[in-house]
Amino acid sequence: MSERKYAPGEIEKKWQEQWETNGIYKTKEATDNPYFYCLEMFPYPSGRLHMGHVRVYSIGDVVARFKRMQGFNVLHPMGWDAFGMPAENAAIKNKSHPAPWTYDNIDFMRKQQKELGVSYDWDLEVTTCRPDYYKWTQWLFLLFYKRGLAYKKKGAVNWCPECATVLANEQVEEGCCWRCGTEVVKKDLEQWYLRITDYAERLLTDLDKLSGWPERVKTMQRNWIGKSNGTEIIFGIDKHDGLITVFTTRPDTLYGVTYLVLAPEHPVIERITRKSKKKAEIQAFIEEVRKKSEIERTSVDSEKIGMFTGEYAIHPKTGDPVPIWIANYVLPDYGTGAVMGVPAHDQRDFEFATKYNLPIRVVIQPEAGELQLPLTQAYTEDGRLVDSDKFTGLPNLEAIDVISANLEQEGKGERKTSYRLRDWLISRQRYWGCPIPIVYCDNCGTQPVPEDQLPVLLPEQVEFEVAGKSPLATNENFVHTTCPSCGGHAIRETDTMDTFIDSSWYYMRYPSAKKNDGPFDTDVVNRWLPVDKYIGGIEHAVLHLLYSRFFTKVLFDAGLVNFEEPFESLLTQGMVIKEGAKMSKSKGNVVSPEDIVNKYGADTARLFILFAAPPDRDLEWNDQAVEGAYRFLGRVFRLVDTHSALFANRPAINVTGSDEKRLWQQTHYAIKKVTEDISERYQFNTAISAVMELVNAVYAYPETADKGVKLNAIQTVILLLSPIVPHITEELWRMVGHTDSVHQQDWPVFDPAALVQDEIEYAVQVNGKLRDRIVVSKDTAEDEIKELAMKSDKVSEAMAGKPIKKCIVVPGKLVNIVV
Known part of the structure; x- marks a missing residue:
């Protein structure tokens, strides 16, 4: 009988066809078995799988198959994060429409996934660019709008000139667009936001509940949310009406303030410099700073640059004049956009004061001894207050509360909690995204599109290459519509939503993917979710994962789900490296899964x-x-x-x-x-x-x-x-x-x-070299083990009749004979 040869091509095709025919991976809704939801982050349909995809899908498939064999009802779906700039850019390049490019890529990538043998239930496939999905993305936007969590305002935004769209703070990486790498600039635009800051505290504290998440990911989210407990302190303005409020976590250093620093975007700057001879120079400085990203401005390594406004604030306790500066390292939307400079006790302030020759006033001395003056760096350790009026002598940690309480009593301050997290900017001036279901009426103002008129469909006929303007605005039939309130003329919103909106709820759509009268079946979702094992890249720690947690909490508050966290356990897989670098087409080190x-x-x-x-x-x-x-x-x-x-x-x-x-x-x-x-x-x-x-x-x-x-x-x-x-x-x-x-x-x-071992195998060494192995009963006495080891022919040959100096038995492991 001739031996069969392993022929993977023949075997794999045969079984893939049979699995599909027999439907063995269809999701079961039997209630007598436990449920297990295994999910890998769905991909963007870029056209080809890479080995990073193979890794994450293989990991997820092992878990799903294993759980099925353990008797679980397993939900293991797949879909496509199909909106986004790459499809639109490809359409512009090829003078085509994004839809065919996207759907062709989906077909090819689905075929690749099936060839890998991944056990997905393809009946539950979702595609975010299809109307049957984005109808419910729009429905969810309206839910946020009705709950006061979606709003529009004008503000400075991150603008990518290459992609001609707005980016959220999280999408700016080292000052550049996360997609194309172009340097990001600031631009004033009216934009839609979601009030994720309303959930900042819950997003922070509930991280402690996520025992199945890597600590690294939770730390990244904590840092991004950036909670600070401190005090807002009110400074008057010399020769001007109005006040400047600063936020500080160190009110104990109040008497060490030698200057104030404002963010270049702070509204008081325009008022206090309106008649200044330096107005043009100050404005030029402000414009230059605004070109930089938040990361560049706040990085520890970036140079701190500033400009004196020529105006002074009034210290709330001493009444002394305090020079008002503008600097790149203060951000407009963190705290109050104004900070007090205490160079003796903050290293960043010390560097700034040293650079611009500003006074450095010591107000905390160590418990033992005194600081050597002049300082060579800021003293940031604990100690006792000096030169701080009636608070002198207090331990500085105690002084934080005492001075804060005193400021509150005098109406010159208030204890506050501040967060680094900012509201989520979701407007995008691009075509290939979910239309925002809002219209504007001259009579009625901003109006939500009624639910029975959803989805607001993407028109096919648009002009893509209109700089700084959404392609949707080029389709007159789309733009002009009827007001749902008065029936008069109205204009549609022409921005589309950030694609992270689509991925913030897709995992809830899978269990009832064919439902056409709601985004999901609440009973079904509550039965399957939260996701038992979620698998994907660490790069999504402060984008997709944070946004998904926010969405889930809103839906919980709205009574649509009975859980507050979407992913019970998280596995973040590493990258695939070749020749010392992550696989990428640009580096020419890609290995094709097809090959x-x-x-x-x-x-x-x-x-x-x-x-x-x-x-x-x-x-x-x-x-x-x-x-x-x-x-x-x-x-x-x-x-x-x-x-x-x-x-x-x-x-x-x-x-x-x-x-x-x-x-x-x-x-x-x-x-x-x-x-x-x-x-x-x-x-x-x-x-x-x-x-x-x-x-x-x-x-x-x-x-x-x-x-x-x-x-x-x-x-x-x-x-x-x-x-x-x-x-x-x-x-x-x-x-x-x-x-x-x-x-x-x-x-x-x-x-x-x-x-339970009845017998134990011992390695037998002579002068440290392995010579034989013996198997003995687990109850064999040590002397008998030695005797059996020495009776071995191989051991006797190695000993060559030499006298034994000692014989050592390591229980359960080895016998070492020294001759």
């Missing part, structure tokens, strides 16, 4: 990418390791093929001899290890390693030993590998005589009794 699948098969691609590194770490691409994964699968295939005839008449399992006991123990150890590594630690590399050890043990098992134990171990190998390499294991399962799918089997359960 790997065509040459080695999808199972090899999956096995390599799961085995090469723990999922949360970066994975270094290695061609030899891919080849090694392919060889291992071939080895497993040969193992099953050469024993397939024995499965036709399976002998009973007889665990009696030492060989049988060792393989039986190895089998149950592998079951225990793989189960724990997948379900608890998500360490797929060590799970695969345990199966490899079992395969080695089967190959080393004597032909004369019990066949039932061996066949059981081989079948266990198939079951344990089935979530990882689904095609080959489906084939092997049939080769050992089964007629149903391996993926519909119960997950094996280890027997704790099998892991």
Whole structure:
């Protein structure tokens, strides 16, 4: 009988077709089994999958398949984050429409995912650019609007000249557009915002509930929300009406203030410099600073630059004049847009004061000794107040509350909490996005589009290349409409929504993806959510993940869901690295998944990418390791093929001899290890390693030993590998005589009794070199172990009749004989 060869191309295509025909991955709504929602972040349909996609989908698929075999009802869907600038830019470049480009890419990428053997329920597929989805995105916008959480205002926004659109703060990376890398500038525009700041405290405190999230991600969100408890202090303005309110976390340093610094955008600047001879110079400085991004302005490493306005504030306690400066490092929407400069006790202020020769006044001295003057850096440690009027002598930490209370009593201050988080700017001057369902009527003002008129459809006929203007504004039929209140003429909003709106609720659409009378079925969503395991990149920590948490809390408050957090457990996978850099077309180091699948098969691609590194770490691409994964699968295939005839008449399992006991123990150890590594630690590399050890043990098992134990171990190998390499294991399962799918089997359960060692293998060393191995009963006395070790022919030969100096037994491990 000739040996079959492992032919992944033939096997994988066959089983993919059968899985689809039989519908074995359809979501079940049976109520007697526990529910498990496994979800990978859906991709943008850019046209081709890359190895980063393969990694995240393989991770998710292992979890989903494993949970099904454990008896869970598993929801494992996929969809497309299909709106966005790349499609529009491609349409402009190719003089076409974004829709065909997008849908063609979706078709191709869906085909690639099916070729990987990922167990998605494609009946639940969602595509955010289809009207049956964005109708409900618009419905949710109106929900926010009715609850006072969506509003429009004019303000300075981040503008990308290349993409000709507004960017949220989170989408500016090192001063550049996160998409195209163009330097971002500031521009004053009327824009739509969502009041995420109303939820700042809940978003912050509820992070403590997310025990299944990586601490790194939670820290990133805490830092982005940026809560500060402090005091607002009121300064008068010399020779001018009005006041300047500063926010500080250090009211204990109030008597050390030697200047105030305003953000260039602060409204008081225009009033106090209106008649200044330096007005033009000040205005030029302001315009220059506004070109810089928030990150550039606030970075620790960026140069602090400023300009004196020529005007003075009045210190609220001493009445002394305090010079008013403008500086790049103060932002208009953090705190009050004004800070007090205390150079003796803040390093940033110290550097600024030193640069511009401003006074440095010490008001905190250490408990022991005094500071050496002049200071070479700010003193930021604790101590006691000096030169602080009646507060002199107080410990500075105590003075924070005492001075704050005094300011409140005198009406010159108030304790406040401030957040770095800003409201979410969602307007985009682009076409390929969800239209904002708002109209403007001269008689009635701003009006929401009635729900029965949704969706507001994207028109097909638009002009794309109109700088600074939404393409929607070029379609007159779209722009001009009827006011829903008075029936008169109205104009539609021509901005579209930030695409992060689409991805902030898509996970709720999946369980009832075909529902046409609401965004989702509340009962169904409450049954499946929150998502049990969410898998995706760390780069979404302060964008998608924060926005999704915000959306969920709003929907909870509206009574539409009964949970406040969308994702119970989060796995953030590392990047795929080649030649020391992240795979990218620009670097020319991309490995195509198609090339790997065509040459080695999808199972090899999956096995390599799961085995090469723990999922949360970066994975270094290695061609030899891919080849090694392919060889291992071939080895497993040969193992099953050469024993397939024995499965036709399976002998009973007889665990009696030492060989049988060792393989039986190895089998149950592998079951225990793989189960724990997948379900608890998500360490797929060590799970695969345990199966490899079992395969080695089967190959080393004597032909004369019990066949039932061996066949059981081989079948266990198939079951344990089935979530990882689904095609080959489906084939092997049939080769050992089964007629149903391996993926519909119960997950094996280890027997704790099998892991109790009756016998222990000892390595025997002579002068530190391994010479033999002996197997003894676990109850064997130490002297008897020594005697058995010395009786070994290999050991006797190594000792060569030399006298023994000592013999050391390390319990359960080794015997070391020193001669």
